[in-house]
Amino acid sequence: MTTPPALRSVLLIISGSIAAFKAPELIRSLRADGIQVRCVLTQGGSQFVTPLTLQALSGQPVHTDLFSLTAEQEMGHIALSRSADLIVVCPASANLLARMAGGLADDLASTVLLATDTPVMVAPGMNVRMWDHPATQANIQTLRQRGVTFLGPVAGEMACGEYGPGRMVEPADVRDAILAFFRQQSRQVGPLAGKTCLVTAGPTHEPLDPVRYLANRSSGKQGYALAEALADLGAEVTLISGPTALRPPPGVTVSFCETAREMRDLALKAAQKTSFDAAICTAAVADWRPAHVQDQKIKKTGKDDLPPPQALLPNPDILAELSEPSPSRPRLVIGFAAETETVEAHARAKLARKGCDWIVANNVGAGSDVMGGSENQVILITPDKAEHWPRLSKEDVARRLARTLADWFLKPHKSL
Ligand SMILES: Cc1cc2nc3c(=O)[nH]c(=O)nc-3n(C[C@H](O)[C@H](O)[C@H](O)COP(=O)(O)O)c2cc1C
Incomplete structure (x- = not known):
């Protein structure tokens, strides 16, 4: 028998968008597909989903602080940035997209994103006006030019009651994009x-x-x-x-x-x-x-037909x-x-x-x-x-x- 494929791993960055409640579902489905998931949670993200939930579902410690002696000793931010085959920001808040585009490194998530050469996918989720804002659109253009892959957003009803583009794609769509990425990689090296x-x-x-x-x-x-x-x-x-x-x-x-x-x-x-x-x-x-x-529906006319x-x-x-x-x-x-x-x-x-x-x-x-x-x-x-x-x-x-x-x-x- 051939040896099993190497464990596929994703570093999932969860930022402060209301769509963060969808991250646990994504983690569950990725693990069901045999993908290892390690989470980084921003301070904004922690307002919407708890580290404990993410830890329980991922089966891995959740990383939140840049300046943490314990975390640096266990896995420093540089090692974390290189620890996965793919980095997925889901959901990506307008704020985190801006910091990525600006090259900021003022928290763990943005520092990891600046320190990595691993492929990055983002699934933005935000209010339609935030999405349409010229600042956000300029940031997106910058990030696309740098090779960041965007998943959505889609038009739809928002948590705030408004309607339009900005709604995060569903976890199943993010899972599909991640699997397609790994399958594309396997085409170079798989058995x-x-x-x-x-x-x-x-x-x-x-x-x-x-x-x-x-x-x-x-x-x-x-x-x-x-x-x-x-x-x-x-x-x-x-x-x-x-x-x-x-x-x-x-x-x-x-x-x-x-x-x-x-x-x-x-x-x-x-x-x-x-x-x-x-x-x-x-x-x-x-x-x-x-x-x-028959061109037309075969009719039953009488009770005993x-x-x-x-x-x-x-x-x-x-x-x-x-x-x-x-x-x-x-x-x-x-x-x-x-x-x-x-x-x-x-x-x-x-x-x-x-x-x-x-x-x-x-x-x-x-x-x-x-x-x-x-x-x-x-x-x-x-x-x-x-x-x-x-x-x-x-x-x-x-x-x-x-x-x-x-x-x-x-x-x-x-x-x-
Ligand atoms: C109730 C609430 C919902 C929010 N929803 C979103 C959102 O869906 N998308 C977004 O980009 N920002 C949203 N924000 C604003 C972000 O949370 C805020 O910009 C935060 O600084 C982002 O932090 P981060 O960098 O940790 O993501 C929301 C804020 C509040 C108070």
């Missing part, structure tokens, strides 16, 4: 750096009429988790997604579709354009679609088409098999029938809670072995599969 991967995910919807469709219970969670895990290891990932309720993964190119035929067209076009190193088909593509899509009979047609087989020998065939084509009985035997048969290289078989039978659920239990079937993995979260299945891929690419292979 899958230089590799391109196609992932299909989610169900497909096959319309019957303008309001009804045939579908399945797939949530897309496994495929999205896989796209994220591959991107975390440095792969350039294209995700083709059927309809889901999930956030698009940051740092991944996503195309959306509804039907199996649309998914096929997107997948084959992408494969021709990119010549992927790997394609992983997790999508639960509908095998059949209604032969006729039976539905009109529906003829079905087979949908294209995306996995089989991607597996066909061709100059643009991905080096490794992996299918997912959702089975409800004799899982391994059916999956082996699918491996042979589709012409793909590996199959990940999962039991989606009644009571398994796999389709739509958060966990999965899979068998990884390759031509020479079947690995039975324990029941894991879908994120852990994704991480393990991504690492297996990275290990496979490390070894020399004859064509499969």
Whole structure:
């Protein structure tokens, strides 16, 4: 197995904007993504959120004072400024932006920001007039010219009751920008750096009429988790997604579709354009679609009306088409098999029938809670072995599969 990626770390500076109440949520989500967070809290920031809250959520001491003997002994301000891979100022008050632009170093936050050469992202949050003020706009321009990345603000209702630009972006947007930053970095150094991967995910919807469709219970969670895990290891990932309720993964190119035929067209076009190193088909593509899509809603007029009979047609087989020998065939084509009985035997048969290289078989039978659920239990079937993995979260299945891929690419292979 390859070694895990180095721990990613963020120095989060929280300043005196009312949006500081959103910082705890950001810390929680970053830690859930395996990112270490160390906090610096300005005096203004401490009016809105307590050091104790930040310490409890980050699991790290919170730094507040520039002139603190204890803090300087534990981690001095210079070491603090170099301690993280990324500095995020969230929220960034108008005052702190002004001090950054002016090169001031009159408290711990501004001193750290002046003493660092680490990339800096800021998420401003302030009243619309403060944001629109020429002084603030000039500061922003200066900071942008110096390479500071701005996240928002957005227009919206403010805590003060006014409306307009100045509202801080949501913590989920900041988290996405941070993950995209780390994934961009992994593309230079990660175990899958230089590799391109196609992932299909989610169900497909096959319309019957303008309001009804045939579908399945797939949530897309496994495929999205896989796209994220591959991107975390440095792969350039294209995700083709059927309809889901999930956030698009940051740092991944996503195309959306509804039907199996649309998914096929997107997948084959992408494969021709990119010549992927790997394609992983997790999508639960509908095998059949209604032969006729009605232009108008199929009406039920009488109480006992039976539905009109529906003829079905087979949908294209995306996995089989991607597996066909061709100059643009991905080096490794992996299918997912959702089975409800004799899982391994059916999956082996699918491996042979589709012409793909590996199959990940999962039991989606009644009571398994796999389709739509958060966990999965899979068998990884390759031509020479079947690995039975324990029941894991879908994120852990994704991480393990991504690492297996990275290990496979490390070894020399004859064509499969
Ligand atoms: C109730 C209240 C809310 C405030 N909200 C904001 C705000 O959302 N954005 C901002 O830039 N300043 C806001 N301020 C002003 C800052 O807190 C003030 O400029 C402070 O000096 C900033 O300190 P800092 O450098 O520690 O962030 C607010 C002040 C008060 C009293």
